[in-house]
Amino acid sequence: MKETLLSNCERDFLLQAIAEKKRLDGRQTYDYRKMKITFGTDYGCCFVDLGKTRVMAQVSCELVAPKESRPNEGIMFFNIELSPMASPTFEQGRQSELSVKLNRQLERCLRNSKCIDTESLCVVSGEKVWKIRVDVHVLNHDGNLMDVASIAAITALCHFRRPDVSIQGDEVTVVSPKEKWDERYPSSDHVFFLSFCRTYLLVDPCEREERVMDGLLMIAMNKHREICSIQSSGGIMLLKEQVMRCSKIASVKVSEITELLIKALENDKKARKEGGRCGFAESMPQERITALKFEETSVEMTDVAERASDVVQGAEAPPLMVPSPVVPVPGVGQVGLGLQNTWGLEEEDDDEEEEAEECANRGEEGEEKVTKMEVERHKKDASREGQFT
Amino acid sequence: KISIPDILTPAGDTSVLAAAYGPAEVKVSKEIYDRATLDVLIQPKVGLPSVRERAQEQCVRETCEASLLLSLHPRSSLTLILQLIHDDGSILSCFLNAACMALMDAGLPMSFLFCGVTCAIDVDGQIITDPTAAQEKESRAVMTFAIDSKEHKVMMSSTKGSFSVNELQQCVAVSQKASEKIFQFYRDSVKRRYSKIL
Numbered sequence: 001m002k003e004t005l006l007s008n009c010e011r012d013f014l015l016q017a018i019a020e021k022k023r024l025d026g027r028q029t030y031d032y033r034k035m036k037i038t039f040g041t042d043y044g045c046c047f048v049d050l051g052k053t054r055v056m057a058q059v060s061c062e063l064v065a066p067k068e069s070r071p072n073e074g075i076m077f078f079n080i081e082l083s084p085m086a087s088p089t090f091e092q093g094r095q096s097e098l099s100v101k102l103n104r105q106l107e108r109c110l111r112n113s114k115c116i117d118t119e120s121l122c123v124v125s126g127e128k129v130w131k132i133r134v135d136v137h138v139l140n141h142d143g144n145l146m147d148v149a150s151i152a153a154i155t156a157l158c159h160f161r162r163p164d165v166s167i168q169g170d171e172v173t174v175v176s177p178k179e180k181w182d183e184r185y186p187s188s189d190h191v192f193f194l195s196f197c198r199t200y201l202l203v204d205p206c207e208r209e210e211r212v213m214d215g216l217l218m219i220a221m222n223k224h225r226e227i228c229s230i231q232s233s234g235g236i237m238l239l240k241e242q243v244m245r246c247s248k249i250a251s252v253k254v255s256e257i258t259e260l261l262i263k264a265l266e267n268d269k270k271a272r273k274e275g276g277r278c279g280f281a282e283s284m285p286q287e288r289i290t291a292l293k294f295e296e297t298s299v300e301m302t303d304v305a306e307r308a309s310d311v312v313q314g315a316e317a318p319p320l321m322v323p324s325p326v327v328p329v330p331g332v333g334q335v336g337l338g339l340q341n342t343w344g345l346e347e348e349d350d351d352e353e354e355e356a357e358e359c360a361n362r363g364e365e366g367e368e369k370v371t372k373m374e375v376e377r378h379k380k381d382a383s384r385e386g387q388f389t
Numbered sequence: 390k391i392s393i394p395d396i397l398t399p400a401g402d403t404s405v406l407a408a409a410y411g412p413a414e415v416k417v418s419k420e421i422y423d424r425a426t427l428d429v430l431i432q433p434k435v436g437l438p439s440v441r442e443r444a445q446e447q448c449v450r451e452t453c454e455a456s457l458l459l460s461l462h463p464r465s466s467l468t469l470i471l472q473l474i475h476d477d478g479s480i481l482s483c484f485l486n487a488a489c490m491a492l493m494d495a496g497l498p499m500s501f502l503f504c505g506v507t508c509a510i511d512v513d514g515q516i517i518t519d520p521t522a523a524q525e526k527e528s529r530a531v532m533t534f535a536i537d538s539k540e541h542k543v544m545m546s547s548t549k550g551s552f553s554v555n556e557l558q559q560c561v562a563v564s565q566k567a568s569e570k571i572f573q574f575y576r577d578s579v580k581r582r583y584s585k586i587l
Binding site for chain 2: 040041042045056058060081083084085088092133135137139
């Protein structure tokens, strides 16, 4: 679907409000929206909500042969899917500019910062390494996708458990998963979104604010206050002080988000240890009026057998359509005798036999179909003749 | 009538998130002059949609097209997106239920509602409704039926495995009974959702 245009009065309203340090949802200029991190049933599945923006990340792994240039290192693959669910403007094909931009940025941040030690993913050097695949699905788009996507990816990676591998000679067998994920480098990278409207700086823009912004500054920082990557896009030119200020804001926010992440991971670990059911279904708030839960109920099946036999008796016997297959010559299967060739051409016996196999499954219907085709063909001939004379 | 994704149908551990958009503009290549064009997209959790998702999409699409009043919105597009959150068996019936609830919530005109029920026949010949993934693996046959709400007839069936005619009819009868419970669930959840508004 085409994107609905932003009207001029909406744009002016937003810009005027930002000039007066007011935002649409009443936040301060440097405030983040409410963030919620929950985990799914599998290891490596997490959901991150930032206001209304919702993203799901899933990590999976498989054993593959490593790249030839790096036989000792595992492979990481990131994929952000802009699902059409997120916004009616997202199409199923992935060519959109936004999708490419997000994918590149996520890859740059997470791969180049070496938050996962790829050498630890090696199983047999030069032959088998782990390929870790992170799929991020955007479920709802209300601004600031990059931020949420990166948080989801990192959280899912922290949550994931790699299966145990045992090597016996040449064989590598994968044993059931439960081994702790081992990250040498503390992985909490967070991409941090700052948008600029004229000269005003906003953190965590919502979708409307994103539409009126002039430019974007993205800082990826880890919890040691090291900048992993900076990206500035849009037509704005930033002063040195502005960049410094942004990085200071980034470091504050990063520590807050990292705390939230660690707390969420711990809660989940506790819940799993207690053996409670965990998963997306459980994490949905049950007290809301729009949520309804239905316990397992059994279905009454007492008179099912009688009903079934009634139906079967009442039904007609299946027509004796398909005769059983016959093998006249080894390598040739024949079902039925086939129909009379209606092309009206001279043909040899080979063609007849070929046709017999082709017409095999049609049975009685075939005859009707063939006559219908013949009638159509005659009609077509007649009309064609009519046209060309 | 845009329904922002909020329909979540967990059945045991199987969870599906559904979103319905429409009626909206349709690409000229896809438009049908007298009906709406229904697009169903099933997104798996890992990787890109493949042949298996296409097969499931077809089952869901045929069922939806049978129940939606498409001729009320000619030259428009209706999009239904189903995101798989967790698969623990009975996935096709979960898709069907989520699809129906999303269409209901979006307010798209339908002539009747539908629901999906999965039955599995295990090696002893016992019929299990709503099997988990483990139960599905050990069963002899797995069947999914889409049942309509007006006459409780079978709209769509998708089966895997071998079974006798009698067993098929028994499973159909069981599904029809189970569908009553599901329709009651639909009624209750719609009542709750609109209890605050009305």
